[in-house]
Every structure is written in structure tokens, then in C-alpha cells.
Amino acid sequence: MKTVGITAEYNPFHNGHAYHICRTRELTGADCVIAVMSGDFTQRGEPAVQGKWDRAKAAVTAPGGADLIIELPYVFACSRASVFASGAVDMLVRLGADCLSFGCEAEDPDRLRELARVLVSEDEAISEARNTYMKDGLSGAKAYELAVSQIAGEEAGLLLLEPNNILALEYLKRIAYWRGEGALIEDLPVKRYGSGYDDASATDSAFAGAGAIRDMIREGADVSSYIPGEAAFGDVKAVSDKYLQLLKGTVLRSAPEDLSRICGVGEGLENSIIREIKTASDADGLVSALTSRRYTGATIRRALTNILVGLSWKEADLLISGTPGAGRLLAANEAGRRFMRERRESEFAIVTNMNREEKGLASVDRQMLKLDETAADIYNLLCGRDIYSASDRVTSPYIE
Numbered sequence: 001m002k003t004v005g006i007t008a009e010y011n012p013f014h015n016g017h018a019y020h021i022c023r024t025r026e027l028t029g030a031d032c033v034i035a036v037m038s039g040d041f042t043q044r045g046e047p048a049v050q051g052k053w054d055r056a057k058a059a060v061t062a063p064g065g066a067d068l069i070i071e072l073p074y075v076f077a078c079s080r081a082s083v084f085a086s087g088a089v090d091m092l093v094r095l096g097a098d099c100l101s102f103g104c105e106a107e108d109p110d111r112l113r114e115l116a117r118v119l120v121s122e123d124e125a126i127s128e129a130r131n132t133y134m135k136d137g138l139s140g141a142k143a144y145e146l147a148v149s150q151i152a153g154e155e156a157g158l159l160l161l162e163p164n165n166i167l168a169l170e171y172l173k174r175i176a177y178w179r180g181e182g183a184l185i186e187d188l189p190v191k192r193y194g195s196g197y198d199d200a201s202a203t204d205s206a207f208a209g210a211g212a213i214r215d216m217i218r219e220g221a222d223v224s225s226y227i228p229g230e231a232a233f234g235d236v237k238a239v240s241d242k243y244l245q246l247l248k249g250t251v252l253r254s255a256p257e258d259l260s261r262i263c264g265v266g267e268g269l270e271n272s273i274i275r276e277i278k279t280a281s282d283a284d285g286l287v288s289a290l291t292s293r294r295y296t297g298a299t300i301r302r303a304l305t306n307i308l309v310g311l312s313w314k315e316a317d318l319l320i321s322g323t324p325g326a327g328r329l330l331a332a333n334e335a336g337r338r339f340m341r342e343r344r345e346s347e348f349a350i351v352t353n354m355n356r357e358e359k360g361l362a363s364v365d366r367q368m369l370k371l372d373e374t375a376a377d378i379y380n381l382l383c384g385r386d387i388y389s390a391s392d393r394v395t396s397p398y399i400e
Contacts, residue, residue, distance in 0.1 A: 001031045001032055001338070001339060001342060002028065002029055002030050002031045002032070002098055003030065003031065003032045003033075003034060003095075003096060003097050003098050003099075003339065004024055004025075004028050004030040004032070004033050004034070004097060004098065004099045004100070004101050004188070005033075005034050005035075005036065005092030005095065005097035005099070005100045005101070006020070006021070006024065006033060006034070006035045006036070006066065006100070006101050006102065007035070007036050007037075007072070007084075007085070007088035007089070007092070007100070007102060007167075007171065008035045008036070008037045008038070008059070009037065009038040009042050009043065009048070009077075009210070010035070010037055010038075010055045010056075010058070010059050011038070011042055011048045011049060011050070011055065011210055011214065012048075012049055012050050012055060012058070012210070012213060012214075012217075012223075012227060012231060012233070013055055013058040013059045013062065013227065013228070013231075014207075014208070014210060014213055014226050014227050014228075015206050015207050015226055015227065015228060016103075016192065016193060016207050016208075016209070016210075017059070017062075018062050018063070018064065018065060018228050019193050019207075020101070020103050020190055020193075021033055021059075021062075021064060021065055021066055022064045023190050023193075024101040024188065024190060025064065027101075027188060027190075028098075028099055028101070028188065030099075031335065032067045032068065032335045032336060032338070032339045033066045033067050033068070034066070034067065034068045034069075034070065034092065034095060034097060034336070034339070035059060035066040035068070035069050035070070036070050036071075036072045036088045036091050036092055036327070037052065037055065037056060037059070037069050037070070037071060037072060037330065038052070038071075038072050038077035038078075039052045039071050039072065039073075039074055039077055039372055039375060039376065040052050040375055040376050040378075040379035041074065041077065041078045041305050041309075041375055041379065042077065042078065043077060043078065043079065043081070043084050043298075044297075044298045044301055044302070045078055045298060045300075045301030045302035045303070045304065045305045045306075046301055046305075047239055047240075047243060047379055047382055048379075049214050049217050049233055049236060050231065050233060050234075051379065051380075051383070051390075052071060052330055052376070053330060053331075053395055053397075053398065054231070054232075056069035056330035056331035056397075056398060057331050057398040058227075058228075058229060058231060059331065060331040060332065060333050060336070060398060060400055061229060061400065062228040062229060063228065065228075066336075067332065067333050067334075067335040067336035067339065068329075068331075068332045068333075068335075068336030068339060068340070069329075069330040069331040069332070069336075070091065070095070070327040070328065070329060070330065070350065071327055071328040071329075071330050071372065072084075072087055072088050072091065072327070073087065073319070073324055073327070073368040073369075073371065073372055074309065074311075074368075074371050074372050074375045075087075075311065075315075075316055075319040075320055075368060075371060076088065076320065076324075078302055078305055078306070078309075078375075079302065079316075079320070080299075080302075081166055081167055081170050082170050082173075083320055084167070084170070085167060085170035085171050085173075085174050086170070086174045086320075087320070087324060088171075089171055089174040089175060089178065090174070090178075090323035090324060091323075091324050091327055091348070092185075093178050093183050093185060094323060094324070094325070094346075094347065094348040095343075095346070095348055096343060096346065096348075097185060098184070098185065098186065099185065099186040099187070099188050100171060100175060100185060100186070100187055100188065101188040101189075101190055102164075102167065102168050102171050102187075102188070102189060102190070103164045103168070103189075103190055103191075103192050104162075104164050104165050104168040104189045104190070104191060104192065105162035105164050105165050105191070105192055106159060106162075106165055106168070106189065106191070107191065109189040111155070111156075111159065112159065112165065112168055112169060112172060112189055113172060113187070115148075115152060115156045115159055115169060116169050116172035116173050116176065117176070118151065118152045118156070119148070119152075119169060119173060120173055120176060122151050122152070125151050126144075126147045126148060126151050126152075127147075129146070129147035129150050129151060130143045130144050130146075130147040131143075132147075133146050133147060134293075137293065138293070139293045139294075139296065140293075140294070140296070141296060144160070145157050145160045145161070148160060164192060168189055171187070172187055175187050193207060206225055206226065207226065208223075208226045213226055213227070214236075217233050217236055218236045218237065234383055234384075238384070239382045239383060240282065240283050240284075241282070242381070242382045242384075243283050243308075243382055244280060244282060244283045244286065246308060246378070246381070246382070247277065247283075247286075247304055247307065247308060248277055248280075250307055250308060251273055251274060251277050251307065252274075252277070252278075254274075254307075256270045256271055256274060257270075259273060259274070259307065261312050261313060261314070262303065262306050262307050262310075262311065262312060262313070263303070263306045263311045263312060263313045263315070263316040264299065264302050264303030264306050265303050265306070265307070266313075267294075269290070269295065269303065272290055273290065273303075273304075273307075276289045276290055283304075286304070287300045287301055287304070308378050309371065309374055309375050309378060310374065311371065315367070315371075318364070318367075319364060319367065319368055319371075322364060324348075324365065324368065325347065325348060325349065325361070325362050325364070325365045326348065326349040326350075326351055326361050326362075326365040326368070326369070327348070327349075327350060327351065328350075328351045328354070328369065328372065328392070328397075329350050329351060329352045329397045330397055330398070331397055331398040331399070331400075332397065332398075332399055332400070333399075333400040334400070337399070349361060349365070351369065352397060353396075354369060354373070354392055354393050355393055369392075372392065373391065373392045373393065376390075376391065376392050377391060377392075
């Protein structure tokens with residue numbers, strides 16, 4: 001059974017994602033496409049515009065869509081690109097994927113492969129150059145771009161200006177690691193089709209980037225032409241308002257030393273959060289006030305969400321130090337169910353019922369599932385849902 005893995009957020013699932021899956025099937029002849037997908041909070045630290053169950057269902061029911069959706073644990077999903085990628089690739093390798101397909105902006109996939117090789121082999125030199133640029137007052141992202149340009153060439157540095165290329169490089173680096181461990185896994189970069197990530201200028205097209213679609217949803221615009229099938233979106237502004245209020249309550253009862261234990265917080269950021277949150281009128285304004293050369297907006301958002309979820313530095317370091325041995329099933333069709341039947345004896349556990357199956361998991365996997373459950377409960381609270389009936393312990397995967 002030819003199995004291809006995809007890492008995704010599907011926030012929301014749109015026509016570009018459907019194209020990627022269809023193109024992947026064409027190029028590989030895959031019998032089963034598995035997507036490892038972020039849960040209710042994304043890599044940028046934001047609440048998803050749709051819950052994980054709805055996004056998984058959309059991905060499976062779309063014409064030519066994915067066959068199996070497994071949740072990427074929160075500790076990987078709401079983290080920097082390298083951690084996000086390593087968690088997703090590790091899961092797909094342990095699931096037995098023959099190939100990993102991912103989107104990119106690069107016209108020539110071999111340029112990405114070569115740059116990934118250089119990033120691994122010249123890691124120390126790039127780190128030294130990056131630190132030098134940061135001492136000159138540049139942000140971490142800009143310093144890294146210049147360091148890569150210095151070591152690998154200006155054209156290589158330009159590849160880092162596109163968000164999908166950045167993740168693609170992290171996937172390629174982690175795939176290289178697993179090949180070194182003896183895993184037989186191919187890589188398949190697929191060129192993005194349609195407008196860019198944040199681009200909605202091509203209004204006569206059926207394709208728009210996920211960032212642009214999210215902006216349209218926030219503005220109450222009709223996004224039906226960009227999304228396969230029907231999708232219902234809640235009041236994004238209400239979610240954002242509740243996010244800030246819940247965060248304020250959590251921060252105001254916390255001492256600086258309590259916040260400094262949270263993953264992503266430290267080096268004085270805890271004091272800035274306590275100061276700025278008292279006058280913040282919206283979440284975006286709070287993030288803007290805390291953003292600096294040291295901390296990007298995405299870094300700040302992840303730290304704030306970690307405060308809500310309660311993820312400490314200690315717990316995060318423990319959980320990301322290994323490879324996940326289990327993942328929650330979110331949705332599956334017949335091909336996905338056949339895949340699960342054929343690999344019942346695998347060491348990687350696909351969890352379909354948390355109440356029944358968690359006792360048989362390793363302690364670190366139980367800890368990850370508990371963290372996912374907490375994140376889901378908070379997301380449901382933000383969306384105004386009943387926490388019990390919408391919880392991970394009650395909600396069943398979508399089976400087609």
C-alpha cells in the first residue's frame with residue numbers, strides 16, 4: 001500500500017490544499033494520503049478559524065481529499081518551525097509513510113534540497129554569523145537570512161523569504177536525519193498553485209492563500225469560492241476578545257516567576273506581559289506592544305497561548321526531546337481505515353478513543369494527549385461551546 005504523508009494546518013482547508021493532495025496522488029500513485037494536522041492552535045500561536053474536527057472532516061470529504069487525519073500534538077504544533085516539522089515528520093516516519101509531500105514556493109526543488117544539505121553541514125558557521133548580525137541590532141529572522149546568504153549565497157537567502165520554503169527546508173532536514181537512521185522515505189516538494197500565502201488580489205481566481213482567507217473571514221467576507229464544499233465559521237472577533245479576557249485573568253493572578261516558567265517566556269518578557277496586558281484592548285494590540293527585535297509576533301503569540309495552556313519550559317523540553325509514539329485520529333475514509341487495519345501491530349498507536357486507550361500508552365504520550373485535551377478545552381471555551389460535550393473525551397473522529 002503506497003502511503004504518502006502530508007503535514008498541514010488546513011486553517012482553513014482551501015482549494016490550494018485540495019490541489020496539493022490531488023497533485024501528490026498524481027505524482028506518486030498513492031493508495032493512502034495521511035495528513036498530520038495541527039489541533040485547535042496553530043504554529044503561529046493563534047486559535048484556528050475552525051476547530052480541528054471540522055477541519056479534518058473538510059480535508060477528508062473534499063473531492064480527492066486526504067484519507068486519514070492524525071492530530072499533531074500541541075507541543076509540536078504550537079512551536080517554532082523546526083520543532084513543528086520534526087514532530088510531524090517523526091510521526092509520519094513512524095506511521096510508515098513511503099514519501100512526504102509538502103508545498104513550497106521554489107520553482108526548482110533541487111535548490112531547496114541543496115540548501116537543506118548546507119543548513120545541516122554548515123549549521124555551526126551559520127549560527128556564528130547569525131549571532132554576529134544580531135549583535136548589530138538585527139532581528140533573529142533577518143540575522144538568520146543574512147547568515148544563510150553569507151554562507152550559502154544570496155539566492156539561497158532569498159528562499160527564506162517565503163513561508164512555505166522555510167517549513168519545506170525544515171522537513172527536508174528532518175527527512176535527512178531519518179534517512180541517516182535507515183528510514184526509506186522520499187521527499188516530494190510541490191510548487192504552490194495560485195496566489196501567495198497572504199495574497200487575495202486575484203479575486204477572479206479560485207485560489208487564495210490561507211492568510212488572506214483568514215483575513216476575509218475576520219472581515220465577514222464570502223470565502224466560499226476559495227473553499228471546497230461548505231464550511232461554517234464562528235465569530236472570529238468574539239473568539240479573539242475572549243482569548244484576551246481569559247489571558248488577562250491568567251496573567252493578573254500570576255507572579256513574574258510563575259510566568260517565567262512558561263515555555264516561550266523569560267529574559268524579562270514576563271514583566272513586559274504583566275505591564276502591557278493591563279492596558280491592552282485587543283489581542284493584536286498586545287502582541288504588537290510586546291514584539292521586538294528579540295521576539296517576533298509569532299514568538300509572542302506562542303508564548304501567550306502557552307500561558308493559557310500552562311505549558312512549562314520543563315514539560316516542553318521533555319516532550320519534544322523524543323519522537324511521538326501516538327496520535328489522535330481526527331478523521332478517516334475507507335482507504336484510511338484500510339491503512340489502520342493493515343498496521344494494527346505497528347508500534348505507533350492511532351488513538352480513536354482516549355478513555356479506552358490512554359492507559360496502554362507510554363507516559364510521555366499520555367502527557368501529550370492530556371496537553372492536547374487542555375488546549376481543546378480552552379479553544380472550546382473561547383468558541384462558547386459546552387466544554388464537556390465538545391471535549392476530546394466525548395467527541396468521536398469523523399468516519400466516512
